[in-house]
Amino acid sequence: GGEKKRLSFATALLTRPQVVLIDEPTSGLDTFSAKSLMKIIRSMAVEREQAIIVVLHQPTSDILDVIDILYFIVDGGRQAFYGTKTEAQQFFITQCQLPSMPLDMCIEKLSAPASIVDDQSMILQEIAVQQYGRSGQDQILETTIENHLKSIDKHDIPTVTDILQRSSFGRQLKWLLWRSLLSAKRNSKRTTNLFFRLVIMAIILGVLFFHTTRKSLDYIVNIDALLFVLFMSLLESNMSLTLVEIPNEHEMVVFEYRRHLYSVGAYYISRLVIDTFFHVISATVYISIIVSMTDLHHWIILVCLTILIVMTACASAALIAAVSSSARTALLYSQPIQNLFRALTGFFINLHSLPVFLRWLPYISYMHYAYQLILVVQWWKTDLNYPCDFTTSHKLTTNSTLFNNDTCSISDTDIITCFHTSYRTVGYNMAGLISFLFGFHILAFIIIFYRIRRAL
Structure with missing residues (x-):
């Protein structure tokens, strides 16, 4: 399973891009294959010094082990967290009223489909969004990005021709x-x-x-x-x-x-x-x-x-x-x-x-x-x-x-x-x-x- 997606992924890497965005690379794969693929993606990020952004839905603990930075988005495309795995677990437990549990279970609780009878997941998502906004981390992240963009010389931004060359x-x-x-x-x-x-x-x-x-x-x-x-x-x-x-x-x-x-x-x-x-x-x-x-x-x-x-x-x-x-x-x-x-x-x-x-x-x-x-x-x-x-x-x-x-x-x-x-x-x-x-x-x-x- 997932052969077409893996082929598309391998083809895109031929140009040695500096930034790679991968949507659901583990879909259709068994646990072992998914873990092996994520390890390959991480080795590329480390060895080739590439920034790789991976979109995952309810990742397991094995897959989370190879991820450096988490960017958590809830229903409606709202930002609920951005930071390391350790910071994420502390945030969800201390500020989102979740009991002490592994990070993958915290993500599962927050991303569980809403139920007509029990809308607890929707409440948890609202709490996470509000608490993240109150913490000021979103403003700090936005300021960091703006300062970084201002410090970059426009002539240093690669063009399409540069990427091809x-x-x-x-x-x-x-x-x-x-x-x-x-x-x-x-x-x-x-x-x-x-x-x-x-x-x-x-x-x-x-x-x-x-x-x-x-x-x-x-x-x-x-x-x-x-x-x-x-x-x-x-x-x-x-x-x-x-x-x-x-x-x-x-x-x-x-x-x-x-x-x-x-x-x-x-x-x-x-x-x-x-x-x-x-x-x-x-x-x-x-x-x-x-x-x-x-x-x-x-x-x-x-x-x-x-x-x-x-x-x-x-x-x-x-x-x-x-x-x-x-x-x-x-x-x-x-x-x-x-x-x-x-x-x-x-x-x-x-x-x-x-x-x-x-x-x-x-x-x-x-x-x-x-x-x-x-x-x-x-x-x-x-x-x-x-x-x-x-x-x-x-x-x-x-x-x-x-x-x-x-x-x-x-x-x-x-x-x-x-x-x-x-x-x-x-x-x-x-x-x-x-x-x-x-x-x-x-x-x-x-x-x-x-x-x-x-x-x-």
């Missing part, structure tokens, strides 16, 4: 990462389901292209198709998570940001770290399975490039999700945009055949840069030998070099030239891909920050 960025990031890891363990969509779906997809692609060898006359076409399908399926699986999670988390982030639990930057970076960790694992396993079953080359370079491409694709998904009001809207926006990006890779259409006024379009597609890099990595240091009579592509035939009387040799340069790219564009394509990665994330963060601040 008191919890360091590293601390915010640490607990956000911890929560994200716990959420990932419990959320099978990100861990088990998606991981096995990628494994099954990798095995299917591996089986389909298992017999693709360099001796095959359709080797270049088959490998080109494998590269395209491989990356498109991997990108869609990872992007769908980002498109769904960011809009679904919006209300929660607004609520917790309003309570100054963490900054928007800490939230976004924690998401980025967790997503990157997952991208590294999923891409490594996915590419490793396909490389082991097909004739793809340069495994390590291909894995690193895949991770970079997936991160860029998810950055674009984060931007789409940032401007979307719901996960459904994000998915609807993403589909036509990604289809346009795919069409501009050069796989479906020769980009040089585009009208002159449209030839700038491929440069706004991160998939164009990614596809060019994939081709260069795959065909790097790859030479093919075919019988000259069987070279079916006119382009390949004219670019191939005669090896001997009955064999034609096709070099890696010949192959990538057919795809209208070259080794000289590697740096340019890499710079373009990285620029899109950072650009998408910066824009997504700005939009998320603006939407959260506007929702306050």
